[in-house]
Amino acid sequence: MSRHGRLGRRELGGLAIGAFAAGALRSAQAADATTFVSGFGLPINLDPHQIFDVPMQAVMLNAYDNLYRYQGDPPKIVPWLAESHTVSADGLTWEFKLRSGVKFHDGSPLTADDVVYSFRRMLALALAPAGAFLKILKPEGVTAPEPLVVRFKLETSYAPFFAAIPSISIVNPRQIKANEKDGDWAKSWLASNGAGSGSYRIVPAGYRPLEYLDMEIFDGHFLGWSDNPKPVRKIACRPTKESSTRLLALLDGSLDCTDTNLPADQVAQINASKIAYVQKDVVMRTFIIRMNNTKPPFDNLNARRCFAHAFNYMGFITDILGGYATRDPYPMPDTLWGIPKDAKGYDYDLAKAKEYMAKAVAEGAPMKRPFELHVQSENEQSVQGAQLFQSDLAQIGINLKVVGNIWSNLTTAAAKPETTPDMWVHWVSTYFVDPENWVGQMYDSQFHGTWKASAYYKNPEVDALLRKARALTKQEERAPLYEEAIRKIMADSPDIWIYNSMQLQGLNKRIKGRRFCTVGQGAEMRWVTLAS
Amino acid sequence: MIPILRKLGRDLPAMLGLGIVLVVLVIAILGPLLAPYPEDAAAAHLLRRLKPPSAAFPFGTDNLGRDIFSRVILGARGALSIALTVVSTAMAIGVPLGLIAGYRGGWLSETIMRVTDVVLAIPQLVLALALAQLMSPSIESAMLALSLTYWPFFTRIVYAETRRLSASLFVDALRGIGASTPRIVFLHILPNAISPVIVRATIGLGFTILVAAVLGFLGMGATPPAPDWGLAIAESRTYLPRAWWYATFPGLAILITVMGFNLLGDGLRDIVDPRLRRSR
Amino acid sequence: MLRFVLRRVALVLPSLAGLLVVTFLLIHAVPSDPAVAMAGDAATPEQIERLRKQYGLDRPIWEQFAVYLGKVATLDLGESAFTRRPVARDIVQRLPATLELTFCALALSVFIGVPLGVMAGLKHNTWPDYLLRVFSVLGIAVAAFWFAIMLQLLFSMQLGWLPLRGELDVSIARPTRVTGFLLLDCLIAGRLDAFADAARHLVLPAVTLSLGGLATIVRFTRAGVLDTLQHDFVFYERAMGYRRLRLIWIYVLRNSVTATVTQIGLLFGGLIAGGVVVEAIFDWPGIGSYTVQAILTGDRQVMLAVTLLVGTVYAGVNILVDVVHGLLDPRLMERT
């Protein structure tokens, strides 16, 4: 492996003596062609039934299998452990036919009973991944009528059910039961071990929570390895905590890929190097400034419109994000179905903002009070966006205070309208590819109390449309309902929708065969080859 | 007083320190008048992000296109008020407690020292977080958290020195001739124990500015867009090493200010310390 | 001496109990709800409510404290709400890494700081003294992360002498865990290659972390030496013809380091917290980043356990400091 621009290495190298010198030479040759050093973040634990977030995808997609899986860009849901599925006309009964001959890492066969066990475990733990299922699926609703058939009997018709199926990993009940304590479904054990059938197997000795994780290739994976004769044999997850270390490690060759939150300001520097480049992918991840619609003046439409016109969307995207994002005026990714393409979003126009402000003031809205905008202080981009907003609002005489805060406090505060800040900033990532993931959970008033619905927006017409769309199974029938709901939501301007993300990831040039999908953000490793 | 100033006048580094402190004070007071772009305390100028130093922007511009020179000038007030408030509050609590604990002995001393141990052992971050949440995150909550975690340092130092001194012969002698306790403690022990206190305090001024920066970064202290020096360094990490000027100039500001206080502190220490005075 | 140590150890328990009460109250004053963090991003309010019940978070605070105290008494620190692992296990895994780093940093600070401090004291108000004073201010005023990045740029990127981050190279197998201290484990396993690699990984973080302590030690040692040099015994010892080097490095130094030793004790408490930034930049798998993560996710069990742990380490170090004080100056031992 060659190292980039090391000036005067030969002259200065003479000074390095003893073990240090020997070690330096060795580490330069260390990264071999079968070990992939990954910079993806680690989930806070390894149990796919406890955690459901972006870092978990990187573990799940490699160490576990699921019935269906999102593949490709744009994402398509494709059969994985299941060969096919059927759904009854009323949308309540789903049957999945499993592949035969699938083996877990311990060599035992994967059957319908194991799938049933996995879903029941997920429901019993009732943690993040269960969010989409708890209301519509009871444990006894999952059954295995045949060794390779799994049947789901839903309580109510719920269209996003199928979209959420890939979020559930199938675990090995034999390993789980062997490590169970006091009927805890082995949640302590699985938090730092693996019990799956995926392309890679977790090495428990190589795991320290949030620090590092080693995974080894599973030669007996059901897909075989004929499609990738020279796969990565060991994935060494070594996430970086600091943005500068991440950059240096990539340029130094000791990191094969960064995580997917590379700041736009580092793109040029990475692309200028001989060893790495920046991969750009459009993902479904929207950036939003929330407004608490219950707190005056945000209960006033003109006031909300005033704020929506005061954000410098293009300035933020072009200058601060270096153009690495797309302006998305809708409340969900504009690449998703269900978007009313004719609807016009809000643009940056301080004159209009002033007009709306005058109207709002005339209607008695307290526009002169100081406002608080809470940001996630560890996230530079949210801070920058807030400061930009603050600077523009100051020009029209609105006093905005930027308050640094942390995610857990913000989500706690968002549980009640009184404690929810005037405004706050967050992203909405793809948990499953369905409008339900965005508008469904953000603007249906039954979700008030969750951070996704923290605008506390309530419009009975929108509620009705969203609920109707949720109960239908056919996309053609659902799409117009979402389009209409979104038109109404946009007219009410409950939040400030800013952009849909472009994912920036630094990659070593030796990486070949990477396949990208917005779910998992390119973390699935089974097709990757490392060129020597 | 006059002889003290005269002595200080002959101490070259101390004069340099005094000069720096005075200049920083003036900048802190007149900041908005001196800064070429006083509006850059809050404004954003996207078109001139991360520009290297030039005639128009002697220290370059930051990630939102703000003039770093102006922000360094505007930041002096915040830095001084944090550092001075925290250190003087901590001293006001810590020094008397240390004197009492060191001189009195017995259960009172034990109690004070155990409480000190408890407070010292509370991780600063946990305390800062709790206070930030109770008072809403702000520079004030950070200052309070820092003061509350810093005073035991003074108590411990003063305690150790007082214990050493009150064992010494001259204090025995003073007791023998019937000097009152406050007289012994404040006129005889305190001046002898003051030297490490001044050293600690001058170190504290620097630490405080930096710790406040770390707290700010975790959302528990100075918040953007405040032109805080420490915050600027913390924010600049993403842009290092390319935008070297972003961290360098606020860093130099901290360095020079802290150095000013330290040099002055050393000079004062030499003057206040009676043993050193005797040798002159 | 033994009685003194026993008495101090006995006093630690009430101190730790006090610490626990204070921390418990503080943490509970924070509005961040651990149930929300536990439930995860996609959770519904019902899920959160269920967790709150399950973990007794809906009970009155004194009841929660009683339950916690009962568990701590049996050395059960509970389970982390987010890693789902026993907190004790997480800490046992991570603490050695932090202690190893802290200890090396402290050793560096002492072995460099004390001689420099003595030199500055001896050369009082001359150029070497001024330079050392400025140097020690630099140590305080330079932000650790800036310094760390500069070290990385020079020694890892430009010169390639030292690794950029981490504890051990990806290609080197970890030695079997015995003590948890990586360097020790390498030696126990007889793995000199791993030892050399681990030692190389330790250099940059330890140097960075030593910076603040170094400055403190230089300044306090300097002040101590200046103070000691005023004493009559220094003149007497010169008059009796003590060798200059022995006079300074044995007879003067031992009288000068009381305050320095106090500071070293205080630094030890601060170093674990101060390690947060260093651990983050060098991806050092220690307790600092674990604590920050716990604070950011509102994980009360971890915050309490870390506080308790830091408190215990701190109390231990300070008993040690008092013992060292006693060894340095026999008069102190007689008074207690």
Next chain:
Amino acid sequence: MMPVLSVRGLKVSIHTDDGLASILDDVGLELERGRILGVVGESGCGKSTLIRAVMGILPKGASVDGGEIWFEGENLLAFSEAELNTGVRSSRIGFIPQDPLLALNPVFKVGTQLLEVMRWHAPDDGSRGNARRARHVARLVSLLRRMQVPDPEQALESYPHQFSGGQRQRLLIAAALACAPGLVIADEPTTALDVTTQHQILLLLRELVAEFGISLLFVTHDFGVVAELCDDLCVIYAGQTVETGTVRSILDAPAHPYTRALLACHPDRATSFLGIPGTVPSPFARPSGCLFAPRCLDVRPLCLSARPPQGRSSSGAEVRCVQYA
């Protein structure tokens, strides 16, 4: 016979923040072998500086500007610091300090401190390593026993603060004699002690001078002590020797007005309680004439204009006063 110590015309000045201070102006004295020479003067007259100059340990900023210091036929001023440290201090010149508590390092055992001195300065008897150390311990024990320190072995294992003032002074006397020097300099060694202990120490010193064959330079401000202990006397005022001679001759017939005034103040023979009017002249601004003139009861016009010459009194003492010129 050649004197053990001979100081001639010694001048020492010191650079301070307030300017150049003249500490010793013109000091001369001679100490004959086997005798005890008392050096007497008020505080601030330069006694300590005289001792420091002889031992070559002047304070920072001080320098010898003139004069000679002859010790056993060698010019001490020509010695380098290293030569003094290895070849003179302790081994040839012993030192007894004023305050035994402050002079002992508080954090080391007495034995450690005394052995440290012997390790470098005790006469070489050919033994090495542990044997040498054992011999040193044995010598210290016998010396301490001679000094009437109870339980000498235990004493070596104790810390300075564990002794009484008198015991500590005995320890330091033992230390001064440990390496068998020819000359011992004592800097007001009894000032910090009570009268009974003081008397015992003086008796002890008297005996030791004969017993160990040493010469003793004894600095004090107390004529009573001088009368009890010394053979010869040297009176110093404002950095100048004003009168030297035998104790007998000077006490019987003090010649210099300063000596007379000092003696008049001594409680044993006080004629008034007034003391000497005025103060010692500032070292920064010495008068051009006789330094004592501003305070002298017998001042003449000549005293104010020129430095007085050296003269001899009827009793044989050397006197710096116009009256005896």
